[in-house]
Structures are given as C-alpha cells and as structure tokens.
Amino acid sequence: MPDLEAGSDGRRTEPAAPGGVRLADSDLWLVPEADECGGPDRILPGFGNTMRDGLGVRAERGGVEIAVVGGLVADPLLGVRHTSLGVRDGRIVAVGRAGNPDTMDGVAVVLDTATAVIDATGLIVTPGGVDPHVHWLSPQVADAALAGGSTTLVIQDFGPVWNLGNNPAEGLAATWAALEAHPVNAALLVRASSARPEPVEAALRAGGAGLKIHEDVAAGPEQIRCALDLADEHDVQLAIHTDGLNEAGSVQDTFAAFGGRTVHAFHIEGCGGGHAPDLLALAGRERVLTSSTSPTVPFGPGAEAEHLAMVAAVHVLAPGGRAGDRTALRARVRPQTMAAEGVLHDLGVIAMLSSDSQGMGRVGEVYRRALQNADHMKAVRSGEPGPGDNARVLRHLAKVTVNPAIAHGLAAHVGSLAVGRLADAVLWWPQFCGVRPELVLKAGIPAWGASGDANATTMLAEPVRVGPQIGAQGGAAARLSLAFLAGAAMDAELPSSRPRVRVERCRELTAADMVLNDRVGSVRVDPVSFAVTLDGEPVSAPPAERVAFSDRFLLG
Amino acid sequence: MRLLPREQDRLLLFLAAELARSRQARGLRLGQAEAVALIGDAVCEAARDGASYAEAEAAGYAVLGEADVLDGVGDLVARVEVEALFADGSRLLVLHRPVLADGPPAPSEAAVAWLGDGPRISVVNEGDVLVGVTSHFHFFEVNRMLRFDRAAAWGMRLAVAPGVKVFFAPGEPRDVVLTGFGGARVIRGHGGLADGPLDAPGAREAALALARERGYRGA
Numbered sequence: 001m002p003d004l005e006a007g008s009d010g011r012r013t014e015p016a017a018p019g020g021v022r023l024a025d026s027d028l029w030l031v032p033e034a035d036e037c038g039g040p041d042r043i044l045p046g047f048g049n050t051m052r053d054g055l056g057v058r059a060e061r062g063g064v065e066i067a068v069v070g071g072l073v074a075d076p077l078l079g080v081r082h083t084s085l086g087v088r089d090g091r092i093v094a095v096g097r098a099g100n101p102d103t104m105d106g107v108a109v110v111l112d113t114a115t116a117v118i119d120a121t122g123l124i125v126t127p128g129g130v131d132p133h134v135h136w137l138s139p140q141v142a143d144a145a146l147a148g149g150s151t152t153l154v155i156q157d158f159g160p161v162w163n164l165g166n167n168p169a170e171g172l173a174a175t176w177a178a179l180e181a182h183p184v185n186a187a188l189l190v191r192a193s194s195a196r197p198e199p200v201e202a203a204l205r206a207g208g209a210g211l212k213i214h215e216d217v218a219a220g221p222e223q224i225r226c227a228l229d230l231a232d233e234h235d236v237q238l239a240i241h242t243d244g245l246n247e248a249g250s251v252q253d254t255f256a257a258f259g260g261r262t263v264h265a266f267h268i269e270g271c272g273g274g275h276a277p278d279l280l281a282l283a284g285r286e287r288v289l290t291s292s293t294s295p296t297v298p299f300g301p302g303a304e305a306e307h308l309a310m311v312a313a314v315h316v317l318a319p320g321g322r323a324g325d326r327t328a329l330r331a332r333v334r335p336q337t338m339a340a341e342g343v344l345h346d347l348g349v350i351a352m353l354s355s356d357s358q359g360m361g362r363v364g365e366v367y368r369r370a371l372q373n374a375d376h377m378k379a380v381r382s383g384e385p386g387p388g389d390n391a392r393v394l395r396h397l398a399k400v401t402v403n404p405a406i407a408h409g410l411a412a413h414v415g416s417l418a419v420g421r422l423a424d425a426v427l428w429w430p431q432f433c434g435v436r437p438e439l440v441l442k443a444g445i446p447a448w449g450a451s452g453d454a455n456a457t458t459m460l461a462e463p464v465r466v467g468p469q470i471g472a473q474g475g476a477a478a479r480l481s482l483a484f485l486a487g488a489a490m491d492a493e494l495p496s497s498r499p500r501v502r503v504e505r506c507r508e509l510t511a512a513d514m515v516l517n518d519r520v521g522s523v524r525v526d527p528v529s530f531a532v533t534l535d536g537e538p539v540s541a542p543p544a545e546r547v548a549f550s551d552r553f554l555l556g
Numbered sequence: 557m558r559l560l561p562r563e564q565d566r567l568l569l570f571l572a573a574e575l576a577r578s579r580q581a582r583g584l585r586l587g588q589a590e591a592v593a594l595i596g597d598a599v600c601e602a603a604r605d606g607a608s609y610a611e612a613e614a615a616g617y618a619v620l621g622e623a624d625v626l627d628g629v630g631d632l633v634a635r636v637e638v639e640a641l642f643a644d645g646s647r648l649l650v651l652h653r654p655v656l657a658d659g660p661p662a663p664s665e666a667a668v669a670w671l672g673d674g675p676r677i678s679v680v681n682e683g684d685v686l687v688g689v690t691s692h693f694h695f696f697e698v699n700r701m702l703r704f705d706r707a708a709a710w711g712m713r714l715a716v717a718p719g720v721k722v723f724f725a726p727g728e729p730r731d732v733v734l735t736g737f738g739g740a741r742v743i744r745g746h747g748g749l750a751d752g753p754l755d756a757p758g759a760r761e762a763a764l765a766l767a768r769e770r771g772y773r774g775a
C-alpha cells in the first residue's frame with residue numbers, strides 16, 4: 001500500500017519517490033531519515049479527513065496552538081525528516097508526530113479542537129533564512145527578502161544614506177519605526193568605523209544589536225581595536241568589511257588587530273570589498289567567522305564582467321575618469337578567488353552566505369544561491385555519502401539559517417526549527433524549492449506566500465503572486481517579529497511594539513560553533529597569480545555554465 | 557475605466573502571456589511562469605470569444621504541448637486555476653497538468669484498500685441516504701441506520717488510510733475490515749455513545765445500552 005502524499009488541495013497525489021525528493025530542477029535529493037507523519041494515523045485536514053474532533057484532534061485543551069503538519073522538514077539541527085511542528089506563543093514547543101494521543105500512538109505534537117493546522121503535506125519545510133548582511137536601502141528590500149525565504153535581517157542603513165550602520169539615534173529610531181510594517185525579525189548594526197568609542201557606544205545603546213566596520217568609512221587597525229573593545233564589553237558581534245586598499249595595513253595587520261577576538265568577516269572572497277587580493281586568507285581561522293555575499297556564489301562565466309560593473313556602480317568609482325579608480329576596481333575583481341569560494345563553501349570552510357542587498361547583492365536569492373552552489377559542487381566535485389544529498393543540502397542550508405544566527409547572537413530565537421525557536425518557517429513545493437516559496441510563516445502565522453485573484457472562488461486562481469499575507473498586515477507584522485537588541489539597548493526608548501530579545505553569546509564563538517561548516521585550515525592566495533590553496537592544496541572549480549533553480553521557472 | 561482589482565489581475569496575466577507569446581515567436585521553449593500565463597490567458601480569451609465552459613477548458617489544454625516548453629516544465633505545471641468571465645458570469649476553471657494532458661482527467665473512483673488483517677464484519681445501510689465513514693471514526697457509533705454487530709466494533713475503526721471514505725449505499729451490504737485505536741484509547745465526541753475510556757470496566761455494556769435506547773441498528 002503506497003503511502004500517498006495526498007493533501008487537502010488535491011495536488012499532492014503522487015507517492016513519495018523512493019529515491020527521495022528532488023529540489024526543483026537540480027540534482028539535489030533529500031531522503032527522509034525518519035517518518036513521523038505517514039502511516040495509518042497521518043493527519044490530514046479537509047473534508048472527511050482526520051483533522052476532526054475526536055479523531056485526529058481532541059476536545060480537551062492541552063494541544064498546541066498552531067501545528068505545521070506533514071511536511072518534510074530540512075533543518076541543519078533536526079536533519080531531514082517527515083515530521084510536524086507544534087507552536088505555542090509563536091515558539092516551537094514540539095517536533096514529532098502530530099495527532100490525538102487519545103487514539104493514536106507516539107504523538108508528540110498534540111492537536112486539540114482549538115489548534116490551527118497548517119497542512120505541509122508534500123511540502124519541504126525549512127527554517128526562515130537569517131540574512132546577516134542587509135543594506136536596507138529601500139523598504140521593498142524586506143519584501144524581496146521574505147519572497148526569498150529570509151525572515152531575519154541583520155540590517156544596516158535606513159535608505160540611500162551613506163552610513164553603513166543605522167546610527168545615529170535618530171536613524172535607529174526611524175528604522176525601528178519603519179520596521180513596524182514588516183514581518184521580519186531585525187537586528188540593527190551600528191557603524192563602528194571610529195577610532196573613539198563614544199559615538200559608537202551611544203548608537204549601540206540607542207537601539208543597536210551589533211557593530212559594523214566598513215572600509216568606505218574606515219577599516220583600519222585603530223577602528224578595529226576600538227570596536228572589538230566595545231563588542232567585548234557589550235557581548236555583540238563585529239561585522240567587518242576590511243581595508244581593500246591595504247592603506248593602513250595588509251590582511252596580516254587586520255588579523256593582528258583582531259587580537260584573537262572573534263569577528264564576522266563579510267564577503268570573504270573579497271569582490272564585495274576588503275584586502276586585495278588576499279582577504280580570503282582570513283577564511284579557515286579559528287576566530288574569524290566568514291560569510292560570502294550572493295552574486296559571486298556560485299561562480300559563473302558572467303561573474304567577472306558583472307562585478308566590474310557592479311563595484312563601480314555601488315562604491316562610487318569612476319574608472320578612467322579619476323586616477324587610481326580603475327586599479328582599485330581591477331584589484332577587487334578576481335575570477336580565481338571567486339572560483340575558490342564555492343569550493344570553500346562546500347568544504348565548510350566558509351560558514352555563511354548573505355545577500356549584501358542593493359549594496360552588491362540580491363536579497364531574495366540567498367537561499368537560491370546556497371542551493372545552486374550545492375548543486376554545482378555536486379556536479380563538479382563529487383557526491384557524498386548518503387542518504388541522498390542530505391549532508392550537502394543541510395550544510396548549505398546552515399549557511400543561510402543557523403550559522404548567521406549563531407554569529408550574531410540570535411540563535412536562541414531564530415535560525416532553526418528546533419524546540420524553543422520562533423516558528424519562522426518557509427514551506428516550499430519541492431519542484432519550486434529555492435525558487436518560489438509557497439508560504440512563509442512568522443511565529444507560526446502566514447506572513448508571506450502565494451495567493452491569486454482575490455475575488456476568485458479559490459485562493460490560487462491566476463495570476464498567483466508571492467506576497468503579503470495576514471501576518472504582514474497592520475499590527476501583525478510587528479507582533480510576530482522580534483527586535484534583537486544589545487543588552488545595553490534593551491530598555492532604550494524605541495518606537496517599536498515588537499517583543500524585545502537580547503543578543504548574546506557572541507564573543508566566545510569560534511569556527512567550531514558553525515554548524516556543519518566548522519572546517520579550519522590555512523587558506524593562501526598567491527599575490528601574483530591569485531591562485532588559492534587550502535593547506536597547500538589548490539582550491540578551484542570550473543564556473544557553473546548553467547544553474548538550476550533558475551530559467552525553467554523565472555520570467556527573467 | 558474604474559478598474560477593479562480583479563481586472564488589474566487580468567492585465568497582469570495578459571502581460572505575462574504577451575511576454576510568453578513574444579518569446580514563443582522567437583522560437584523559444586517556455587518556462588513555468590510563461591506556460592502558466594499563456595494557458596490562463598487562453599482560457600480567459602476563449603470565454604471572451606463566447607466559448608462555453610467546456611470549450612474554454614479545452615482551449616486551456618490545447619494551448620501548449622511538451623515540445624513548447626523547456627524540458628521538465630510540463631511536470632512543473634501541475635495545476636492551473638483561473639477564473640474567466642463567461643456569459644453566465646465569473647467561473648473557475650481548474651486544469652490538471654495542462655501542458656502534458658490533452659484534456660481533463662477522466663472521472664474515476666479508486667477502490668478501497670483495506671489495511672491489515674483485522675476482524676471483518678458485514679454492514680448494511682437500512683436508511684435511505686448514502687452514508688460515508690472515514691478511517692478514524694469509532695465504528696461502534698457510526699450512523700444508527702447502519703446495521704452490523706455493534707458489540708464487535710467496540711474500540712474499532714475502519715482499517716483504511718487516512719482520508720479514505722467508505723460509502724454505504726442504502727440496502728447494499730458491504731464487508732469492512734476493522735482495526736483498533738492506538739494511544740490512550742479514549743473516545744470523545746463521535747456519536748456520543750462511548751465518550752470516555754474504551755477500556756473502563758462496563759464502558760462497552762453501558763454504551764451498548766445507550767445505543768439500543770437511541771435506536772442504533774445491531775446494538
């Protein structure tokens with residue numbers, strides 16, 4: 001008897017493929033390692049189905065408030081399993097078989113007659129993405145992020161303002177006020193490119209959750225030391241975009257300025273900025289948590305030309321029009337280090353992937369590019385021990401979910417679907433996984449997702465768009481979203497109605513804390529050829545001529 | 557024009573379809589969104605041309621074949637729902653696999669698959685309406701017009717997969733396979749006969765008495 005994946009909307013009538021679930025048009029396959037949904041006690045909502053009083057749900061209270069039932073959960077901490085999630089007060093309180101313990105064995109997620117059920121049968125359920133590198137240059141960036149599966153944004157900027165942080169206090173206040181309309185958790189970074197701590201600390205206390213150094217506003221050893229003192233004092237992370245001119249020092253001097261203290265190094269490949277040509281040498285170090293930005297991953301034939309255009313456009317360079325600009329531009333754009341970047345991701349040396357939204361990156365493509373890289377790496381490197389491609393997929397998922405949450409002190413609340421976390425989840429049809437989310441949950445409530453003609457008799461009459469749902473409307477957006485704050489900012493007067501939580505455990509982190517991406521080693525970039533090695537072995541891969549998760553779906 | 561939101565949606569669908577048509581005209585094979593737009597638009601325009609519901613549905617299935625789309629895209633277009641304006645007003649059409657299929661799926665009813673080798677009992681519907689019973693309903697207390705050995709069905713349910721509906725037509729005997737409940741074996745709701753722990757002393761006898769009192773056949 002095949003265990004049919006039959007869901008309430010009638011589309012899910014195919015038996016689960018024995019080889020697993022294919023992600024979109026890629027060659028990545030998820031193979032469930034446990035089934036806590038199927039069998040004779042499967043919970044199905046709908047006419048004549050099991051989600052009814054006395055059958056799959058019970059009349060006595062004690063059940064969860066919201067249950068996400070029947071999905072294929074893919075989570076770096078939980079693994080790949082057919083299971084259900086129980087939600088109370090917006091948090092995940094149980095993971096396992098859903099149902100009525102009066103009539104069913106092994107129930108972990110108790111359903112009662114007040115429980116709202118979200119049917120994830122046939123869908124893949126992943127944690128909401130955590131994007132640690134968001135320039136909030138326009139409010140619509142938050143919409144694009146949600147449409148790409150990201151539900152937590154570590155934000156800099158409040159519009160087209162040269163800031164590279166959210167300071168000063170008025171900027172932080174404006175940002176928090178604007179965030180009331182957006183169903184995303186937020187942590188604001190304050191600009192720490194300052195040789196004196198006072199302006200930075202004042203901003204942190206006024207509503208910040210971390211520090212940011214950027215070379216466009218100074219990234220020398222003095223600013224680094226000053227910022228790290230503050231980071232240590234307040235238990236927040238320092239995100240750093242290093243000195244691409246090597247003006248105040250080279251990569252070794254920056255590393256020395258860290259003084260063994262933990263940092264999060266942004267766009268570690270270097271095209272996004274930072275020590276040229278060898279920023280990548282900071283990868284693989286014990287105390288340097290590393291991330292990439294979206295456009296260089298995976299490396300493709302158009303990457304070099306695109307970045308020559310992009311760097312000049314974003315960073316106010318006028319190649320040919322002003323002395324030195326062309327050299328500065330050329331120094332940043334190196335196919336050799338880009339070609340190594342995807343491999344270092346696959347090896348787990350680079351632990352995170354972020355967007356760098358509108359500041360040299362695509363906020364809605366973080367998930368997609370992580371999966372594209374996994375697919376490309378499977379093609380050009382090799383498969384890995386099974387089941388399926390679970391290990392490789394989870395390793396890449398960790399880069400866009402749990403690891404950025406850990407790096408920025410958010411992991412008690414977001415980044416995973418494990419018990420205790422906020423129920424921020426993305427539901428994907430397998431055939432659209434990484435391309436078009438079907439539903440994005442914020443604290444268990446539908447906040448973004450597919451819906452069509454609002455006048456129609458069904459919810460999915462064309463044209464179906466991915467857009468705001470109830471959880472994005474009015475006061476719901478803030479109610480369902482967290483304000484992450486440094487301890488010193490927890491009592492700040494802010495125009496924000498969100499629940500506040502404190503960022504914590506940022507300072508003692510090492511590479512070993514990066515889930516499924518904890519490899520350390522010696523990365524070297526040859527100063528002449530730009531060839532990259534890891535522990536003496538060459539690191540490179542051919543460009544991805546054609547990527548999955550792309551032109552079979554998107555209008556272009 | 558005073559366009560309503562629904563009409564603006566129609567324009568969006570048309571625009572996407574136009575993009576798809578222009579690409580098709582250049583000899584390109586279409587992707588998922590392009591294919592859906594073209595199919596949805598074709599249905600709406602057929603209705604505008606005066607087509608009947610069935611004709612508009614056929615137009616939706618006819619617009620694209622496997623050769624018109626990129627490899628694998630036929631499978632991606634699993635279902636297209638669209639509302640079109642017919643002479644009798646707005647009507648929903650639901651097309652199933654419209655790239656790969658030539659028309660709507662033929663109506664069919666799957667046979668009931670019985671799970672396991674639990675007790676088999678014979679049931680007859682002595683009422684005058686069709687009665688449907690599902691997997692997790694306490695069979696002991698289904699519709700009182702079904703006649704069967706109620707005592708033998710205490711603590712039992714139909715041995716079918718969740719979602720399966722077993723129908724009993726008036727006057728037609730039907731054999732069913734039963735299986736026991738798991739968990740704590742407590743029944744709440746259902747027909748209101750058990751309403752408590754199945755294994756409590758005297759529970760079955762009390763429920764049978766109540767069933768008889770309420771006219772449950774076979775109690």
